[in-house]
Amino acid sequence: MSTTETKEFQTEIRQLLDIVINSLYTDREIFLRELVSNASDAMEKVRFQQLSGQDILAKDIPLEIQITTNEDEHTLTITDAGIGMTKDELTENLGTIAHSGSKAFIQNLAESGDKKDMNLIGQFGVGFYSAFMAAEKVTLYTRSYRPEAKSYIWESEGKGSYTIEETDPLTRGTRLVLHLKKDAEEFAKPETVKRIIKQYSSFVPYPVSVNGEKVNTVQALWTKNKNEISDEDYNEFYKFIANAYDGPRFRLHFSSDAPININALLFVPHDNIEKFGFGRMDAGVNLYCKKVLIQEQAKDILPEWLRFVRGVVDSEELPLNISRETMQDSALVAKLNKVVTTRFLKYLEEQAKNEPEKYKEFWDEFGIFLKEGAANDFTHRTELMKLLRFESSKTEADKIMSLSDYVGRMKEGQEAIYYVNGPSREVIEAGPYLEVFRNKDYEVIYTRDAIDDYVLNTIGEFEGKKLISADQADLNLTEENQTENKTGLEGEELKSFNEWLKGILGTKVTEVRESKRLVDSPAIMLSPFGSHSMQRMMQLVNHNL
Ligand code: ADP
Ligand code: MG
DSSP: OOOEEEEEOOHHHHHHHHHHHHOEEEOTTHHHHHHHHHHHHHHHHHHHHHHTTOOOTTTTSOOOEEEEEETTTTEEEEEEOSOOOOHHHHHHHTTSOOOTTHHHHHHHHHHSOSEEEOGGGGGGTOGGGGGGGTEEEEEEEEEOSSTTOOEEEEEEOSSSEEEEEEESOOOSEEEEEEEEOGGGGGGGSHHHHHHHHHHHOTTOSSOEEETTEEOOOOOOGGGSOGGGOOHHHHHHHHHHHHTOSSOOSEEEEEEEOSSSOEEEEEEEOSSOGGGGTOOOOOOEEEEEETTEEEETTOTTSSOGGGTTOEEEEEOTTSOTTOOHHHHHHOHHHHHHHHHHHHHHHHHHHHHHHHOHHHHHHHHHHHHHHHHHHHHHOGGGHHHHHHHOOBEETTSOTTOOBOHHHHHHTOOTTOOEEEEEEOSSHHHHHHSGGGHHHHHHTOOEEEEOSHHHHHHHHHHOEETTEEEEETTBSOOOOSSOOOOSSOOSOOHHHHHHHHHHHHHHHGGGOSOOOOOSSOSSOSOOOOBSSSOHHHHHHHHHHHHHO
16 A cells, blocks of 8 residues: 655664674563563653643553563564654654763673673663564554554664555554564563563553463552562662662652652662763653653753652642643742752761761762762752762771761861862872871861862852862961971072072973971972862863863
């Protein structure tokens, strides 16, 4: 009845498919998790359309996921009653890359060793293509929810191109048929498929059946009572919503009625994937109203610097028909954001107090985000400053302290909090900057990243004490350190020595002068404008302008 169009996959997808088809991998079965999660997402979307009053096709068919296996034909079929896809959506969604980190992810996969770890694939918006780990050919039948939508068959062997062809009217949703590879025939066995679904997809919010037998219990975990939920349930739920394969570091489950109705279940993942150079993470909290998904990966529900948090926020007070555009300006969403963020920061503070070791591990992995928040987000700065951690001249190596710890042990007469930057503890301690402080027994914070100095400089003060970089030229330490045996130069001699040195150093320095802060070292380099590392940051910024 119509012609078949052949189209090329985008270069990056071709590259990804090449890897998927030609590599060995650990955990091949995760492809099923990805496809079931797509089916579930598609139904969340249709439910949302339905509740916001849209006219939709076949509005009475049940929202469920049907999986069928056929051992004779070596096929595995996944059917959903979801949102389906139009022809344009097919090429857009299954042919090009939308996600910012996917390119880096694919690059990284390409460069990794013989055995590829595909587990992260879902987090990078390319989960669909994992189907080709098990299938030599994928045939997808789909019809969009829009009443006048046409039906299409999309098909590919994952070798660079795919075809799209119009077909006779189907029912709403998507049916995905995997023609299994010879070595993947286990996935045509119902027992195998049931086991995998139970393992990875028990929290899909819709019934999932395998050859007609229902395999999951549907529940919105966050609306249940805490004491009815086991750690195991929480972990499995987390793995489901975060596409993760390991458990979370922290979880916070809370509900409140005032000032706004909220049910929230939030998780901190084990790893900070931005650290691997995969680019910026997308927001990871889904917004619900009475168990109905309003927005996936809602950007406005938490501040940007909490983008590593995964989870669910449900509020009965949200109007169902809130659109993504109005979301941004919604006073309600801003209120939710404030309440959830404040509660989450309070939770972190409790963790820091009650579980300092766990908190340190968290800090090592995710501290960078809290620094970003402390520097940029004025609303939560006070709470965030309490969560910052550093090494110092009074901690052991690799032990951390807070700014409150510092203030608590400040010496009499000490007016400010001092910090100094260096690449390592050893380098900092061997340098001349600490001498004057050592002499006075003042604690000095060791900052290791350029961003640390930027943060401390921006914060400016903590509990009324100024934060001062120890390599600043005018430290104003009350009585400056007078070295007793003055055998040095004086008067005219000193002046001409300084002039001679300035002559040699030229424009590399603005001034050469006698130091009153040194005890053992012969000379020290100081910065007229904030700390050296601040200066380096400024140079970088100016350079990029
Ligand atoms: P992600 O799910 O992270 O967006 P995927 O590679 O898994 O990435 O899927 C890509 C896109 O393809 C989805 O965003 C969705 O638009 C579309 N899609 C995949 N499976 C389905 C389905 N069963 N029904 C409707 N759309 C789908
Ligand atoms: Mg997906």
